[in-house]
Amino acid sequence: MKQPLRGISPLSFYGSAIISIGLIIYASLAPDAAATLFEQANNWIILEAGWFYLLAVGGFVIFLLFLAISPLGKVRLGPDDAVPDYSYSTWVAMLFSAGMGIGIVFYGVAEPIMHFSAPPDAPARSAQAARDALEITFFHWGVHAWAIYAVMGLVLAYFGYRKGEPLVIRSAFRPLIGDKVNGPIGDVIDIFAVVGTLAGLATSLGLGVAQLNATGAYLFGLPQNLETQLILIGIVTILATTTVATGLDNGIRRLSEMIIIVSFVLMFLILALGPTRFLLQALVENIGLYLNGFVARTFHIYAYEPTDWVGTWTLFYWGWWISWSPFVGLFIARISRGRTIRQFLLGVLFAPAGFSFIWFTIFGDVAIWLDLNVAHGSIATTVTENMPIALFTVFEYLPWSTFLAWLTGLLVAVYFVTASDAGALVIAMITSRGEEEPVLWLRIFWALVCGAVAACLLLAGGLGAVQMAAVIAALPLSIVMVLMCYGIWKALNDEVALIASARLQPAPLIPNEAARFWRRRISAIISHPDRRQVDNFIASTVKKAMETVAAELEQPAHIEAHIDNSEEGLRLTINHGDIAAPFVYEVRPVSTPIPAFVLAGPARDGAPRNRYFRAEIFLARGGRGYDIYGYATDQVIADIINHYDKHQYYMALTDSRGKP
Incomplete structure (x- = not known):
C-alpha cells in the first residue's frame, strides 16, 4: 500500500x-x-x-x-x-x-x-x-x-x-x-x-x-x-x-x-x-x-x-x-x-x-x-x-x-x-x-x-x-x-547584501595544491555520475571535510558546529548564539539533464541515461548553482572556509544597514 x-x-x-x-x-x-x-x-x-x-x-x-x-x-x-x-x-x-x-x-x-x-x-x-x-x-x-x-x-x-x-x-x-x-x-x-x-x-x-x-x-x-x-x-x-x-x-x-x-x-x-x-x-x-x-x-x-x-x-x-x-x-x-x-x-x-x-x-x-x-x-x-x-x-x-x-x-x-x-x-x-x-x-x-x-x-x-x-x-x-x-x-x-559579500575574494588557502587534483576534476566533469556515486562522494569526502572544519572551530575557538543529514543532503551548521544568524553549508545531490551533445555522442550509444547528478552547494539563503563533485577533501575545506568568510562579511553589512 x-x-x-x-x-x-x-x-x-x-x-x-x-x-x-x-x-x-x-x-x-x-x-x-x-x-x-x-x-x-x-x-x-x-x-x-x-x-x-x-x-x-x-x-x-x-x-x-x-x-x-x-x-x-x-x-x-x-x-x-x-x-x-x-x-x-x-x-x-x-x-x-x-x-x-x-x-x-x-x-x-x-x-x-x-x-x-x-x-x-x-x-x-x-x-x-x-x-x-x-x-x-x-x-x-x-x-x-x-x-x-x-x-x-x-x-x-x-x-x-x-x-x-x-x-x-x-x-x-x-x-x-x-x-x-x-x-x-x-x-x-x-x-x-x-x-x-x-x-x-x-x-x-x-x-x-x-x-x-x-x-x-x-x-x-x-x-x-x-x-x-x-x-x-x-x-x-x-x-x-x-x-x-x-x-x-x-x-x-x-x-x-x-x-x-x-x-x-x-x-x-x-x-x-x-x-x-x-x-x-x-x-x-x-x-x-x-x-x-x-x-x-x-x-x-x-x-x-x-x-x-x-x-x-x-x-x-x-x-x-x-x-x-x-x-x-x-x-x-x-x-x-x-x-x-x-x-x-x-x-x-x-x-x-x-x-x-x-x-x-x-x-x-x-x-x-x-x-x-x-x-x-x-x-x-x-x-x-x-x-x-x-x-x-x-x-x-x-x-x-x-x-x-x-x-x-x-x-x-x-x-x-x-x-x-x-x-x-x-x-x-x-x-x-x-x-x-x-x-x-x-x-x-x-x-x-x-x-x-x-x-x-x-x-x-x-x-x-x-x-x-x-x-x-x-x-x-x-x-x-x-x-x-x-x-x-x-x-x-x-x-543586495549577498552580492556585496560575494565580491570578497580571500586569498586561496592552498595556492599550490590544487594542481594535484586536476585529473580528478576532469574525470568528474566528463563522467556524469549517477545518484549512488554522488551520495558516496558526499558521505566520504564532503563529510570528512565538514568534520575537520567543525573540529577546528570547536576545539580552540569554542564555536558550536554540527553536521546533520538533512532531507536533501549533508549540512554543516555553525552557530553564533543570538548574536548572528547561523552559517549553513549544505551539499545536495541534484538531478540535472545530461546535455544534448553528450547524449548524441558515441559514448552514450546503447542505453543512454537522460539525467545525471551534481553535488551542488546550498547556503542559508539558497543554492549557489555549482558542482563540487570530484573535489578533494582539502578543496572542500577551502570552499567551506571561503563561504564562511563571506558570511561574516555579509553579517557585518546587514548589521551596519539594519536587518534586511
Whole structure:
C-alpha cells in the first residue's frame, strides 16, 4: 500500500483531493443548490471585495514595472552564469500558448462585439462605442493579465532557480515564515494554489468545450447543448490522461511553435480577406487608446455609478487570471531559467500582450466593420444569443469560410488538450512539493479530476457557473499573491547584501595544491555520475571535510558546529548564539539533464541515461548553482572556509544597514 502513495505531499494532496472531490459530488448531486451557492458567493465578492481585486492587480503592475527598471532587474533567475534554455522566439511562443490560447479564440470576436453593442459608457453601436470596445478588450487581455502571471512566474523562478527551493508557491514564503513553509502552513498555501488552478482550468476548459462544440456545430451539424459538451470534455480528458505521462516539456515546445504559426496564418488570412486598410489604421489607434486609458481603467471600479458590468467583465477576468496563475506561473518559470529579472518581465509583460493586441484588432474590428457595413446588426444579435458561435458568424461574411473554420477548430483542439494535460501535470507537481516528474498515478488522478470539475461546474449552471468559480477561487489566492510580492521584495533586498559579500575574494588557502587534483576534476566533469556515486562522494569526502572544519572551530575557538543529514543532503551548521544568524553549508545531490551533445555522442550509444547528478552547494539563503563533485577533501575545506568568510562579511553589512 505504501508504494502507490509514494511521491506526494500528504496534507496538500489529501486536502486538495477532498475539496475537489467534494465539489464534484456536491455539484453532481445538487446542481441547483450548487448554482445558487456559486451565485451568492460571486455576488458577495463583487460587491464587497471587487475593489481589492482591482487594487491588487494595479499594484502588481506597478511593482513589476519598478523591478524591471531598477538595478534588481539585473539579478538572474538562476546562478550568475546560467544561460536561457530556449531562444527568445520559442520562449515567447510557449508563453502565449500557455496563457491565452483558448480564451482569445473564444473572445476574439465575442468581447469586442459585445462591448460595441452594449457599452458601459457610450451610446450603443456608435463610433465611441467601437473605440471603447477595443480599448476595454486590450485592457482585459494586455499588461494587467500578464502582470498577474508574471508575479507568480517570477517568484517561482527566483526561489526555484536562484535559491534552490522547490517549484511550489510555498517557497515564496520562506523569507516571511522561515522553515514553517515545510509544515502545515505551507501545505495550506499549496491547497489554495491547487483549488485556484482547478477553477482557472475549469474556466478555460468550459470556454474551450463551448468553442469546440460551436466548431462541431458549424462543420458537422453537432447539437449545441450540455450533453454534447460533457461528451467533448470526456474525450479531451481521456486524451489528456493518455498524454499526461509525457511531462510538461515533451511536445509542448513544438506544439506551441506550431500553434503560433497557425494563429499567424489565420490572422493573415482575415487581414487579407477583410478591410485591410481599416484594420491597420485601427491597430494604431487602438494602441493609442489603450495607452491613454491605462491608468484610469486600472482603478476604475464604477464607485460613483454602480453597475453589474464591472463584475461581469473586469472582475471576472481578474479572477480568471489569478486562479489560472499557478499553472501559467509554474509553466513560465520552468521555461525561463537563466534570464534576468528584467528580460523576464519585459518579455512576459509585453510580448504576448502585443500578440493579443494584433489578434483582437483583426478579429474584433473586422466583426464591428462587417456588422456596420455588411451584416447590418445580425452579427451582434447572434453573438448576444450564442456567444461561442461568434467567430463562425464572422466567417459567413468572408471567403473561404469553411477553411477558416477548420483552422479555428485545429487551434481550439490543440489548446484544449494541451491546457488540460499541462494543467493536470502542474497540479501534480504542487501536490508532490515541486517534483519535476511526479509519479504517474498522481498525474493521471489530477487529469481526471480536472475534467470532472469542469463537467460538474457545467452541470451546476453552465458557463456562468464556471466563470463564477474562477472569481470565487481567486480571492484567497490573490491575498497569497500580495504576500508573495512582499516575500520576493524582501529576498531581493537581501540579495543586495549577498552580492556585496560575494565580491570578497580571500586569498586561496592552498595556492599550490590544487594542481594535484586536476585529473580528478576532469574525470568528474566528463563522467556524469549517477545518484549512488554522488551520495558516496558526499558521505566520504564532503563529510570528512565538514568534520575537520567543525573540529577546528570547536576545539580552540569554542564555536558550536554540527553536521546533520538533512532531507536533501549533508549540512554543516555553525552557530553564533543570538548574536548572528547561523552559517549553513549544505551539499545536495541534484538531478540535472545530461546535455544534448553528450547524449548524441558515441559514448552514450546503447542505453543512454537522460539525467545525471551534481553535488551542488546550498547556503542559508539558497543554492549557489555549482558542482563540487570530484573535489578533494582539502578543496572542500577551502570552499567551506571561503563561504564562511563571506558570511561574516555579509553579517557585518546587514548589521551596519539594519536587518534586511
